[in-house]
Amino acid sequence: MSLQGQQTRAYYQRAREVFPYGVNSNFRYWGEDDTFVISRAKGPYLWDADDKRYTDFRLAFGPIILGHANERVVNAVTEAIKNGTQFAFTNTLEIEAGERVTRMAGIDKVRFTNSGTEATMHALRVARAYTGREKFIKFEGCYHGVHDYVLFNTANSPGEALGSRRSPLPTPVSSGIPRGMADYVIIAPYNDIERIEEMVAQSWHETAAILVEPIMGNVAGVMPKPGFLEKLRELCDKYGIVLIFDEVKTGFRIANGGAQEYFNIKADLVTYAKAMGNGFPVAAFGGKEKVMMTIEPGQMIHTGTFNGNGVGMAATVATLDILENESIIDQIYEWGTKLMNGIDGILTRQGVPHVMTGVAPMFSFGLGIEQTPHDVRDYNKADQMLYEHFTTELVKRGVMPELDGKEPWFMCAAHDESVIHESLNVIEDVAKSFFK
Numbered sequence: 001m002s003l004q005g006q007q008t009r010a011y012y013q014r015a016r017e018v019f020p021y022g023v024n025s026n027f028r029y030w031g032e033d034d035t036f037v038i039s040r041a042k043g044p045y046l047w048d049a050d051d052k053r054y055t056d057f058r059l060a061f062g063p064i065i066l067g068h069a070n071e072r073v074v075n076a077v078t079e080a081i082k083n084g085t086q087f088a089f090t091n092t093l094e095i096e097a098g099e100r101v102t103r104m105a106g107i108d109k110v111r112f113t114n115s116g117t118e119a120t121m122h123a124l125r126v127a128r129a130y131t132g133r134e135k136f137i138k139f140e141g142c143y144h145g146v147h148d149y150v151l152f153n154t155a156n157s158p159g160e161a162l163g164s165r166r167s168p169l170p171t172p173v174s175s176g177i178p179r180g181m182a183d184y185v186i187i188a189p190y191n192d193i194e195r196i197e198e199m200v201a202q203s204w205h206e207t208a209a210i211l212v213e214p215i216m217g218n219v220a221g222v223m224p225k226p227g228f229l230e231k232l233r234e235l236c237d238k239y240g241i242v243l244i245f246d247e248v249k250t251g252f253r254i255a256n257g258g259a260q261e262y263f264n265i266k267a268d269l270v271t272y273a274k275a276m277g278n279g280f281p282v283a284a285f286g287g288k289e290k291v292m293m294t295i296e297p298g299q300m301i302h303t304g305t306f307n308g309n310g311v312g313m314a315a316t317v318a319t320l321d322i323l324e325n326e327s328i329i330d331q332i333y334e335w336g337t338k339l340m341n342g343i344d345g346i347l348t349r350q351g352v353p354h355v356m357t358g359v360a361p362m363f364s365f366g367l368g369i370e371q372t373p374h375d376v377r378d379y380n381k382a383d384q385m386l387y388e389h390f391t392t393e394l395v396k397r398g399v400m401p402e403l404d405g406k407e408p409w410f411m412c413a414a415h416d417e418s419v420i421h422e423s424l425n426v427i428e429d430v431a432k433s434f435f436k
């Protein structure tokens with residue numbers, strides 16, 4: 001049975017005429033019969049082109065932290081754009097957004113940009129310029145966007161991971177990446193404290209940065225082992241390497257100050273995007289004064305026509321104002337924990353071997369495994385087809401997580417107690433017939 005209703009199917013056929021595979025981002029493609037076309041969203045809900053309602057746990061892969069079309073954010077953006085959005089000069093809203101981001105994130109300096117990809121690209125360049133070194137360390141399974149430098153050994157690598165767990169081989173995730181790019185990336189196993197120590201001892205003199213997702217937001221929310229991030233901090237201090245936390249998923253989601261606050265560890269550079277603007281396109285990279293001040297007009301480039309544009313800045317100021325002044329994230333933990341525990345209980349009652357992963361604002365679970373995964377190879381032992389089939393049944397019933405369990409269930413402030421209760425009823429119902 002197709003997930004597409006009649007109208008959705010008709011729209012999708014039109015989309016295929018103009019976009020390769022009918023989408024503007026490959027991750028949105030669920031196959032010819034199942035790719036959605038959405039017409040609107042509000043709060044915790046999405047409606048497809050057939051006006052069928054779904055409780056949204058994908059939340060655009062993370063940006064929606066307050067709920068879709070949050071009125072205060074929409075009003076702030078609506079007001080701001082009446083005054084123009086692009087000036088090729090610093091604008092007043094931008095300063096306010098910068099003050100809020102630096103204060104909440106606990107960083108000295110920030111520069112705005114427009115996507116997570118741009119944020120990690122610029123952060124890497126700053127780290128290289130700061131250290132005068134060319135390579136960087138990336139962990140197997142982490143995702144940092146789509147520029148050529150970082151598109152290696154993500155969780156979506158086609159086929160089996162290449163190389164041993166100890167020494168993964170740099171493997172591009174896409175055609176079109178120049179072969180030479182592999183010379184600049186050192187792939188390390190996530191959560192292997194001893195191995196990273198050895199790798200850094202061997203390569204520090206050519207290593208500009210260690211780039212890491214502090215929680216593996218692209219591998220089901222796999223958590224860092226106690227001591228892992230601390231070890232990265234220690235090694236970076238010892239060898240003059242720039243520690244970059246990619247907080248595109250964790251930023252303004254797992255705590256107001258993101259993973260830096262959650263784990264009480266300061267990186268040298270940090271990248272943000274998704275939750276910062278509750279769905280409006282905006283991103284940032286920032287960090288310590290001495291590293292960020294490597295940027296220098298005419299010498300060390302960070303530019304961009306749309307950087308700091310009025311839409312993103314108004315959305316950022318409004319979103320962060322709400323996050324800073326109301327206990328939104330606490331609320332998300334409370335309801336997210338209810339949902340997580342609820343799913344855990346349902347799977348247990350059905351006798352399905354499983355393990356819950358991540359934190360309440362972004363969690364997932366693996367089916368058919370019972371050991372907590374510590375890296376992407378562990379997670380890949382889970383039965384991913386079973387997960388896909390189970391979640392497909394949920395989607396048919398109007399509860400919509402991503403069908404790939406590596407992409408977490410995201411929570412937002414609009415997922416209140418009644419939404420969670422309703423969703424758990426559906427999940428229990430589906431689980432009873434699916435796992436019987």
Ligand code: PMP
Pocket residue numbers: 061114115116117118120143144145146213217218246247248249273
């Ligand atoms: N870093 C992380 C950790 C991400 O999860 C993503 C996107 N999922 C990116 C970077 C890239 O962000 P964008 O899609 O905005 O380019």
